């Protein structure tokens with residue numbers, strides 16, 4: 001029998017990790033949570049500066065969401081949505097359709113990638129069921145990320161990550177993402193105009209074969225924290241309607257408050273046909289995601305059984321009752337604590353703290369909205385991926401931040417500020433101190 005640290009090194013294959021390097025690192029096995037901190041087997045505490053992969057809302061430890069999960073576990077641990085219904089999944093669907101304007105039905109999955117996969121399949125079959133089987137092409141944005149399953153990798157293709165899996169993927173048309181930094185434009189208006197023009201040209205070229213345009217709602221996070229200029233998403237939405245193309249919005253990372261809005265597409269004045277949520281839906285306590293659609297989509301799947309119009313997608317844990325109970329309690333807690341107001345207060349504080357980064361010479365651009373910020377690092381006009389001593393920036397940030405009692409990761413050369421959504425002001429201040437100290441240290445190295 002191994003201790004947990006040795007067992008991890010011996011037996012666990014970590015995601016997106018060069019395991020040769022992992023073996024040389026001091027194991028940090030998290031054994032419990034305390035508020036916004038994670039505590040390891042040696043009693044060391046780390047502020048959860050990544051919101052445990054961008055999904056944590058309330059921190060760690062018992063609260064009403066945990067209570068609701070416990071109650072649900074006592075009553076019914078799991079039952080299927082294949083041929084049966086469950087109380088929590090029915091109640092959550094009612095709640096979500098009440099919140100997300102234009103959405104009438106909820107399709108359950110258990111992670112964001114599967115929610116996207118369902119959305120893509122839904123779009124293809126929608127057109128087939130409507131007698132337009134030629135509509136099979138997808139358009140997506142450069143720098144987009146939608147998950148790690150085959151369809152999701154196709155629409156969110158990143159060469160470094162997915163090159164090896166290309167034989168599995170579908171070719172997708174990519175259009176520019178509206179990122180001002182590094183572009184040839186001097187202002188957002190011109191940039192948006194150019195992006196919209198390029199997107200419209202792509203839609204015209206694909207013509208009647210385009211099934212859907214897929215993009216993250218409000219901002220791209222994994223692609224480097226690219227926050228859309230106001231008006232951009234609305235224009236894309238109008239373009240999709242004009243060209244008879246479905247709009248699939250991915251709110252998996254941005255929905256439920258990350259950018260200061262409960263439902264981001266509404267704040268963006270856009271109208272998706274299909275929208276996906278995950279991550280914060282259950283406060284990050286249970287794997288659950290949803291793909292939501294309006295009746296216009298849903299009704300195309302109705303017909304005689306023999307017409308074979310039904311949606312062929314489902315997972316063992318589809319609509320898991322414990323996850324649905326967690327989501328219901330979580331959404332109630334948002335209202336009880338007026339979380340959106342707290343997020344918007346903290347967002348202003350975050351903005352004020354970001355001003356400190358402008359004085360650091362390697363900081364090339366700072367992008368911010370809500371409780372999300374990206375601090376882009378560059379040296380001599382080139383993305384800072386490696387320090388002068390050849391240490392990789394992401395290893396440096398991860399290793400040094402842990403020594404400072406904070407867990408942080410970078411996205412390439414971008415430092416990401418993405419705290420648990422309900423973080424208190426003192427811990428947010430501590431998080432910003434850590435980011436500033438790390439940027440200053442990296443400046444010298």
Ligand SMILES: Cc1ncc(COP(=O)(O)O)c(C=O)c1O
Nearest residue numbers: 111112113145146147250252253
């Ligand atoms: C925008 C977006 N879409 C989809 C996903 C995939 O979600 P999951 O990791 O739950 O499969 C992510 C994950 O980070 C994401 O950020």
